[in-house]
Amino acid sequence: MAVDYYRVLGVDRSADAAEIKKAYRKLARKHHPDVNPDNPEAEKRFKEIQEAYAVLSDPDKRRQYDTFGRVDGAPDAGFDPFRRTGSSWRNAGGGFRVDVSDFGAPGGGFQDLGDLFGDLFGGRRAARAAGPRQGADQEVEVEVPFQEAVRGTTVTIPVQRQVQCGTCGGDGTTDGRACPGCRGSGVVVSTERLRVKVPEGVADGQRVRVAGKGTEGRGGAGAGDLFVRVKVRPHRFFTRQGDDVHTTVPVTFSEAYRGAEIEVGTIHGPVRAKVPPGTSSGRTFRLRGKGIRNTRTRAYGDHLYTVQIVVPKVMSPAGEEAARAVAELYQSNPREDLPTGL
Template sequence: MADDPYATLGVAKNASDEDIRRAFRKLAKELHPDISKGNEERFKKVSSAYEILGDAEKRRAYDRGEIDGRGDPRHAGFRQYRGARAGAAAGGGFDEFGFGDIFSDIFSGAGQRAGARSVSKGHDVRYTLEVDFLESAAGATKRVTLPGGGTLDLNVPAGVTDGQVLRLKGKGQRGASGAEAGDALVEIRVRPHPLFKREDDDILVEVPITIDEAVLGAKVEVPTISGRVQLTVPKGTSSGRVFRLKGKGVKSAGRTEAGDQLVTVKIVLPETIDDTLAYFFSEWRQKNGYDPGRK
């Protein structure tokens, strides 16, 4: 007994033409001999089912019981129709039933006749490239070795982030029979920096200051991703205060403005507290003790 074409395609009997076409596309992509070996028989059955259900006249004939799941007539009166369609199919190949357009969509090539080998784009290749933190912020040119042994100067754009994937068009595996080559997908890994951290396009850094700089105020040098700058620390600055350096962060591709640098100051005491310093603060505490808000 011939298979039920509806069951073969996995659709209901009241499925729309688009549902049937979509189901065939999915199965054909999975089972095509150039993609999946060992499924030739099932691919033929799926193609045969679509030959019936993808043609409005033949679908109506099947639903009326005039033809079976192979398209053979159940009654003598239908034999002439079957023969005429079979002759057309023999001359026109899969295009008679719209297969050419479907295979063209699936395999991104010209419409393919029955028995023709699909021309497939080459496979993409993936690998990882490590860059320094400052290179990721400012951008850099890195020479990379491709899987085939060749080299390429890769432009790492300013503001690239850890885990971002750069696509090198046509640098993957060669396509079959002269088809387009695949792409090389380069995943960026950014090495941590001993001073800087990144938050979106802002740069975070912690800068130590002395107790006298915190009390009296001072100008201190602060590192940024583009060089050292002077930061004015006002008199009476507490440890943990954050200063914003406008435009000293990362300028990502496509952004008109760079982020900022956020500088957190941290008061660091001298390694040795001498008698003079201890005596001074002892006297000062007796006269000027204060509550910093501890709870």
């Protein structure tokens, strides 16, 4: 659960530095452990106030907190609109501890924690290097129907990105006050509709990289990349295995017994295919090059069709006679090689 630092200090979200300082001083005096001896409640409250002030009095941390709802020591790592992690602050045993399990962002570092702790406990505040930093990568998932994955398609994805505030040009202030456009954070979240080309033959779970569409970099560094993870909706008839496509094809007893040329539906359209004489149910045949195009090698997989003999449901004396005649054709019991138990 995220801590609302503004509420802790009892100030408005648009409060300026002077208001924040004033509120902090007033509360710190009231809840200071020296004036509340042996009062764990006051001590806890005092620490909350310190924590809130440490973040809101620092323009960098305040901006980060306003944008992410937390301060985690990894200011540039993975602004991810599709993932929400709670506040990671823990107050334990008199010191501040950070629950590392909440740090979901890739590349998250702890280089700023000492800095923040130093600030909290009156230590020396190390200046953070404000050099250029590459933006983080982002990932989104998109679902496409089987046929679009096979043929390739273009998808439009709404992507939320952090961009520089246009009102203040990223400064966070206008006329010495917190910028109304970004509430002093210097960045705003913009929703962009990105058109992304999904290549022919894309497989379920495959990622398409869109260079430079991740989080914006800082200090002139490049943006991260956007990875579009493609989820392929299964098809009713066609199933994919690697680059091959599998289907089951029903045939009549006569076609299976005498052999036939049948039409087999493939992702490339109907193909005339052979069922050799004496074909049993379950036999699989291959149509070369009628499968899915591999996104890397550009080579086509095959289509495999499995024959399934269907038996007529209508019973008639003629059918009875024909079936009896067919039974005569078996030279042995078809189950004679099967084990009768474990």
